[in-house]
Amino acid sequence: MHMYSLGNNIIKRILNNLEQNGVTEQNVLLWKGYLYGLYDVTLIKFYLDLFNLFPDIGFRERVEIEFYDIIAPDTERELIEKSKGNNHNFNCQNFFSRIKDMQAVCEQTAFENYPIAKNINISDLKNLLSSQLAWRGPTDSLILFWKGYLTAFIHTGVIMYDDYLELVKHFPGLGNDLLTDLYRNAPVTNLNIPDITVLIKEMPISPKSINIDCCHPQWSPTEFDSCIKWSPVISIDKNRDRLENRIKKLISEYLTIERPHFLAKTLILRGYLIGFLESDLIDEQCYLNLSRCLYSIGYSELIRLMTDVLDDFEYYKKLDDLTLSINRIEQLGCIHPEDYKINRNQLDLEIILHKKEKDYRPEIFKERAYNHLESGFNLAHLIWGGYLICLYQHHLIDYDLYAFINARRVNNIANEELCELYVGHRLIKNENEYITQFVLNNPSFI
Numbered sequence: 163m164h165m166y167s168l169g170n171n172i173i174k175r176i177l178n179n180l181e182q183n184g185v186t187e188q189n190v191l192l193w194k195g196y197l198y199g200l201y202d203v204t205l206i207k208f209y210l211d212l213f214n215l216f217p218d219i220g221f222r223e224r225v226e227i228e229f230y231d232i233i234a235p236d237t238e239r240e241l242i243e244k245s246k247g248n249n250h251n252f253n254c255q256n257f258f259s260r261i262k263d264m265q266a267v268c269e270q271t272a273f274e275n276y277p278i279a280k281n282i283n284i285s286d287l288k289n290l291l292s293s294q295l296a297w298r299g300p301t302d303s304l305i306l307f308w309k310g311y312l313t314a315f316i317h318t319g320v321i322m323y324d325d326y327l328e329l330v331k332h333f334p335g336l337g338n339d340l341l342t343d344l345y346r347n348a349p350v351t352n353l354n355i356p357d358i359t360v361l362i363k364e365m366p367i368s369p370k371s372i373n374i375d376c377c378h379p380q381w382s383p384t385e386f387d388s389c390i391k392w393s394p395v396i397s398i399d400k401n402r403d404r405l406e407n408r409i410k411k412l413i414s415e416y417l418t419i420e421r422p423h424f425l426a427k428t429l430i431l432r433g434y435l436i437g438f439l440e441s442d443l444i445d446e447q448c449y450l451n452l453s454r455c456l457y458s459i460g461y462s463e464l465i466r467l468m469t470d471v472l473d474d475f476e477y478y479k480k481l482d483d484l485t486l487s488i489n490r491i492e493q494l495g496c497i498h499p500e501d502y503k504i505n506r507n508q509l510d511l512e513i514i515l516h517k518k519e520k521d522y523r524p525e526i527f528k529e530r531a532y533n534h535l536e537s538g539f540n541l542a543h544l545i546w547g548g549y550l551i552c553l554y555q556h557h558l559i560d561y562d563l564y565a566f567i568n569a570r571r572v573n574n575i576a577n578e579e580l581c582e583l584y585v586g587h588r589l590i591k592n593e594n595e596y597i598t599q600f601v602l603n604n605p606s607f608i
Contacts, residue, residue, distance in 0.1 A: 176193065179343060192340050197213040198210075199313070200314045203318045212264065218245035234576065237575070238423060238426075252376065254376070278319075287321070313341065316345075316355060392493055396410050396413060406452065410455060414455075423579060429459060429544035430548035430576065433549035434548035463539070463541045465516055467534060468516040481512065488504060528566065546571070547568075547572055
């Protein structure tokens, strides 16, 4: 009973909102975040069905919220191909018709509250948002999806207004006019929530952003999701160390191969650099020079790799918060007073501080890999993938150990990216067999 009554109200709100504000990418992302939030709290499939009617954008954010982990390249590839087909076939007239058709399953009786099937732990929610911001920074897609997602939580009453304020304050003002409309038109008529006007005024001004109409006949999605507003500055000084220049060249070529998997490739490269630093193949200054060429991501996992200390959660939370601040500054500039106090080298200085000699004997190394990777988080597996390649290429571990760890410990979530790093160039179509050989650890390939 509850589902259908609220569902009818939701459909009316969607139709009114889209007719007034348009089926723009910003509005779509906000509504998709909102509908996924309703589904996450109520576990009612009706909201997920509505979510799936919209243009297929924001899928990275949804997956990372669902699994509390960065999206794996292999999963991302599948979703990109799926979204291309869905968006190519998107028709605005059919979209509105299908939404109206769903009114047929909605009863007209009114009721007061959402049926809550899942309680929200505010601490976990804050950690998830901090983590995703630390991975991606404040991309347009993340900002809009999360604003809608959190608004669903306050409309369902699973978070308090003060918590909502604390979470939303992380964002710049992108889409605030749309957010105000969504926030004020709660489907539960007796919901008593404070006005949002003061919060909107306090949000930092957002840079101008593209907002394309999805109903345009030739629409194709703007790359909100992969549009991290950062790019490496890589200068090769011929007077510097040859190895440093070679690695800079590798970074430059590797990171421009396939932009959608930029974050995964960055994590792989960060693991790769740890192998160089840990084994004294490069000195600390060279490491700092190379690290500055990479986006800031994965430092808590990098420190775990350096120290083998897995449960210092308070310290790792501080690293993630510092990463979040640095990425916010690099993408938006200094928008908070505390931003001016940030030392952008602090994360790498922490890495250097924890450097220690490692034991690469097989049984000890296998235990290290098992302890670090048993959690199954993609961040750790991507870092270890790059780390192993460095150690094997420079004869610090032998083939049998490399093959064992790769086959038994590291999840096969980025085979193409790891293969490209190993061979040092982009794979072309007639080289696709390299990936299979790489995954199977074929000695003739390695």
